[in-house]
Amino acid sequence: MHKLFLLIGLSLTLHLPAQTPTFPRGDLAPNVHHTGDVWLYSVSRADSTFDYNVTQATSAPGSRLDWHLHPDGQQLLITDGVGYYQERGGPLRVIRKGDVIKSAPGVEHWHAATPDSGVVYLAIYGGAGTEWLEPVDEEVYRRGPAQEGARGATEGGSLLIEEQGSFTVGGTVKTSPGTFDPIADGAFNPTAQSTAGQTLHGDHAFVLYQKPANARSLPLVFWHGYGQSMKTWQTTPDGREGFQTIFLRQRYPVYLLDQPGRGLAGRTTQPGSYAAATDDQLWFGIFRLGTDREFYPGVQFSQEPEALNQFFRQMTPDTGPLDVDVNVAAVSALFDTVGAGILVTHSHSGGQGWLTALANDNIRAIASYEPGSNFVFPEGEVPEPIDYVGGRLSARGVPMETFRRLTEIPIVIYYGDYIPDEAVENPGQEQWRAAVQMARQWTETVNRHGGDVTLLELPDAGLQGNTHFPMSDLNNQAVAQLLLDWLAEKGLD
Known part of the structure; x- marks a missing residue:
């Protein structure tokens, strides 16, 4: 059976955009495996025909997930906004609307909104549960991407x-x-x-x-x-x-x-x-x-x-x-x-x-x-x-x-x-x-x-x-x- 794992994003700059979202924002998630405010909305759950889940996540500026991995893998499709993505041992990347990020099965990674801008993502992933690891280092997050990335050039877009x-x-x-x-x-x-x-x-x-x-x-x-x-x-x-x-x-x-x-x-x-x-x-x-x-x-x-x-x-x-x-x-x-x-x-x-x-x-x-x-x-x-x-x-x-x-x-x-x-x-x-x-x-x-x-x-x-x-x-x-x-x-x- 085909498996598809995906994540979509929508921009925030200190508040949600005024435009009507495609899906409801959902419920504020408890801060168990992330820092900051993240709202989750279940779009579709796996069943006997479609072996994948679809979940929208809305991340406020400054929020970030802990390091984690997906046994079945995951794709991230960013629809709007600005965020970060990093795999273990790889560079910290800026992700924006239209980007497609593929997280291979078992690859440890984290993703987040930037300190100045939020991002909404729709996650499509397999039935195996996410394996959560340690929190992201605060200094690494604040520095931003590859040699402290784009923060000096952008503020709130x-x-x-x-x-x-x-x-x-x-x-x-x-x-x-x-x-x-x-x-x-x-x-x-x-x-x-x-x-x-x-x-x-x-x-x-x-x-x-x-x-x-x-x-x-x-x-x-x-x-x-x-x-x-x-x-x-x-x-x-x-x-x-x-x-x-x-x-x-x-x-x-x-x-x-x-x-x-x-x-x-x-x-x-x-x-x-x-x-x-x-x-x-x-x-x-x-x-x-x-x-x-x-x-x-x-x-x-x-x-x-x-x-x-x-x-x-x-x-x-x-x-x-x-x-x-x-x-x-x-x-x-x-x-x-x-x-x-x-x-x-x-x-x-x-x-x-x-x-x-x-x-x-x-x-x-x-x-x-x-x-x-x-x-x-x-x-x-x-x-x-x-x-x-x-x-x-x-x-x-x-x-x-x-x-x-x-x-x-x-x-x-x-x-x-x-x-x-x-x-x-x-x-x-x-x-x-x-x-x-x-x-x-x-x-x-x-x-x-x-x-x-x-x-x-x-x-x-x-x-x-x-x-x-x-x-x-x-x-x-x-x-x-x-x-x-x-x-x-x-x-x-």
């Missing part, structure tokens, strides 16, 4: 920012020969403007940064992919918090950049053109939302029409030729300015990220979401190109002395769903099959030379339905948690 701003970095200055005459040439003349003796500042990156209260020491530098801008990391197309805010809440300083010739860094030293091509459905397929106008079954992208409208409108064209060397130089200059930090890349910036790490020792780690090009191998070990429908993916070689830099920093790579293992006729899936195959070879090569690369395909972590944009998919909180856990594991928190 608010986000505390100590410093924020923007600047440009890198770039060059182009000068035309001759002498500028401010009288003869000082009037704006778009059809016949003289450039004699004038300069053009271009090929720089534009950077937006925020530093939360009680910030961690290493910032996260987020670099967008092809046809995108820093909007990739901001509010999701369906209006939820994106990685910018999620990681600020975890006390990471956040730097978002637009690479040269893109978005707010549109001033380039080389001319370009914009074709204004009708290509939404092309990118709908390449970004693996679906085919033509039909979403893939189970896709984690919101299927609300306005979400797709917002997604298409965040596409950002190049204002000049896309130049990898120019991009790498600008982002390297950013790390010269910021100092030590963690680079987070997406898609086309993935390969550029490897090249930037070769150029700048201030990059202490890289997290790369779906890199698709410019994989760097030692000369003499470059693999054969991988053909796919519509193209060919080739790697590049560098001297071994240069390549070894990539073995000196921890790297994690994530890929989403709908990526086949074998060749298919769908070009939108095919190029990512090639990318994953190349990434597997690259991971093996870096690790064989003493590196520390983790390659994780999200379905293998229990996350199904992710597109090419896992940072803005419906389960982006769970996707972010994987990175938070990796950062803690590598001592980068």
Whole structure:
């Protein structure tokens, strides 16, 4: 018989929300295995057909359960609010509305509301009784998650920012020969403007940064992919918090950049053109939302029409030729300015990220979401190109002395769903099959030379339905948690 174990949550900030709850709050539970106020409501009890119980628990701010385990296991589905979850020997995690937590049978753990916010959860668990253990250490609870987690950045759901701003970095200055005459040439003349003796500042990156209260020491530098801008990391197309805010809440300083010739860094030293091509459905397929106008079954992208409208409108064209060397130089200059930090890349910036790490020792780690090009191998070990429908993916070689830099920093790579293992006729899936195959070879090569690369395909972590944009998919909180856990594991928190 199938068994299901689940827990759902609803937010509290010193009091219950005014909205009508799905289920009654229930009865105040005696303080036997928990601290603080917890209300319980039995939604459904196990019987001969359905071998699991369903119980809603409403936890007030500051309340927490003791350490415990479930012989049959349990899942926690958080519907609203903010809480904590920790397994024995693992990091303390912040859990929020939409998160799904799986407690395996026999695994000792605890969960709680935060000191400033409550959480309501609906527990679905097997018939075997819960085994209660010791209370949670008061100091551990008050400190919060991984190196005291997000408490310095959030209070009651608010986000505390100590410093924020923007600047440009890198770039060059182009000068035309001759002498500028401010009288003869000082009037704006778009059809016949003289450039004699004038300069053009271009090929720089534009950077937006925020530093939360009680910030961690290493910032996260987020670099967008092809046809995108820093909007990739901001509010999701369906209006939820994106990685910018999620990681600020975890006390990471956040730097978002637009690479040269893109978005707010549109001033380039080389001319370009914009074709204004009708290509939404092309990118709908390449970004693996679906085919033509039909979403893939189970896709984690919101299927609300306005979400797709917002997604298409965040596409950002190049204002000049896309130049990898120019991009790498600008982002390297950013790390010269910021100092030590963690680079987070997406898609086309993935390969550029490897090249930037070769150029700048201030990059202490890289997290790369779906890199698709410019994989760097030692000369003499470059693999054969991988053909796919519509193209060919080739790697590049560098001297071994240069390549070894990539073995000196921890790297994690994530890929989403709908990526086949074998060749298919769908070009939108095919190029990512090639990318994953190349990434597997690259991971093996870096690790064989003493590196520390983790390659994780999200379905293998229990996350199904992710597109090419896992940072803005419906389960982006769970996707972010994987990175938070990796950062803690590598001592980068």
